[in-house]
Amino acid sequence: MISNPDNSALPRWTRKPKARPDEVLEAALELFALNGFAATRMEDIAQRAGLSKAAIYLYFPSKHDVFKALVEQRVGVLRTHFDAAARQQLSDPKAGLRLIAHMWATSFHDLRVAAIPRIILAEAHRFPDLAEFYHRTVIERTQAALVELIQAGIDRGQFRTVEPIIAARALVSPLVFEILRRQAFPQFHKGPSMDQEVEAIFDLFLNGIAATPHQTCPE
Template identity: 75%
Template sequence: MNVNAPLVPGPKWTRKPQARPDEVLEAALDVFAANGFAATRMDDIAKAAGLSKAAIYLYFPSKDDVFKALVEQRIGVVQSHFDAAAKDQKHDPLAGLQRAIRLWANSFHDLRLAALPRIILAEALRFPELADFYHRTVIERTQASLIELFQAGIDKGLFRPVEPLVAARALMSPLMFEILRRQAFPAHIPPLSMDELVDSIFDLFLKGLAMPEVENHSGVAP
C-alpha cells in the first residue's frame, strides 16, 4: 500500500441495500394511491423511488408482488395488532370490540393506506387473483377475530344469538365506507374525529345487538 497516495474521500452516505425494498414500497404506495393498480407501471414506481427499473426487479418480480408486499407490510402489521387486541379482550367482548375497531379505524389515518382496499374494490373483477389474496390476507383475518369476540359475547349472554359473521360485516362495513369516503372527498370530512366516529357507530350498532336485559338497563325499551 502506498502510504503517500492521496486519500480519495468516499461518498457522504450510501443507500443500504436492505433499506431499498422499503423505499420501493413507500414510493409504490404513493403511485398506487394516485393511479390505481392497472394504470401503474413498474417504471412509475422506479422513478418515484429514485431507482432504475432493473433495481426494482431485484426485489420484486412483478407489480403484483409489489402490491402484495405493500398489503403484507402496511396492513399486515395493523392486522397483527388487531388480532392481538381481539384475543386479549375475549373476557370482555364489549370492550374488546370497541378497542379492536378503534385500532383498525385509526390505522387508516394515512389516507394513502386506504387506497389499497379502494383499489381492490375497484379492480377486483380485472385482477381476481389479487382480490383473492387480499380477501385471504386481510378480510378473512379481520372477520375471524371479530367472530371470536361476537361468539364470546353470545356465550356470556351479552349478545343475542346472531350469526357472528353477519355481525362482523355489519360492524365493519360503515367504518370501511367512512374511510373510503374520507379518501375520495377529503374536503368534506365531518368534524368528528375518527375515535368519535367509531364510538358513534359502535353505540348505534350495539343498541341493535344487545340482549333485552342490557337494553332495559340502558333505558331503551326491548
C-alpha cells in the same frame, strides 16, 4: 471533493441495499394511491424509488408482488394486532370489539394506506388474484377476530343470538365506508372526528346486538 454530511441530500441509490425494498414499497404506495394499480408501471415505481427499471426486479418480480408485499407491510400486519386483541379481550367482548374498531380506523389515518382497500374495490374484477389475496390476508383474518369476540359475547349472554359473521360485517362495513368517504370527498367533510365517528358507529352496532331483559339469551 467536498463531502456532504447531509445524507438526506444524497441520491436514494447510494443507500444500503437492504433499505431499498422498503423504499420501493414506499414509492409504490404513493403511486398506487395517486394513480391506482393498473395505471402504475414498474418503471414508475423504480424511478420514484431512485432505482433503475432493471434493479427493481431484483427485489420484486412483478407489480403484483409489489402490491402484495405492500398489503402485508401496511395492512396485513393488522391481523396480528387484531388476533392479539381478540385473545386478550375474550373476558370482555364489548371492550375487545371497541378496541378493534378504533384500531381499524386509526390504521387508515394515512390516506395513502386507506387507498389500498379502495384500489381493491375498484380493480378486483380486473385483478382477481389481488382481490383473493387481500380477502385471505386481511378480510378473513379481521373477520375471524371479530367473530371470536362476538361469539364470546353470545356465550356470556352479553349479546343476543346473532350470526357472528354477519354481525362482524355489520361493524366493519360502516367503518370502511366512512374511511373511503373521507378519502374521496375530503372537501365536504365538516363533521365529527374519526374517533367520534367510530364511537357512534360502535354504539349503534352494540345496541343492535346487545341482549335486553326482554330477550332470551343462551344459557
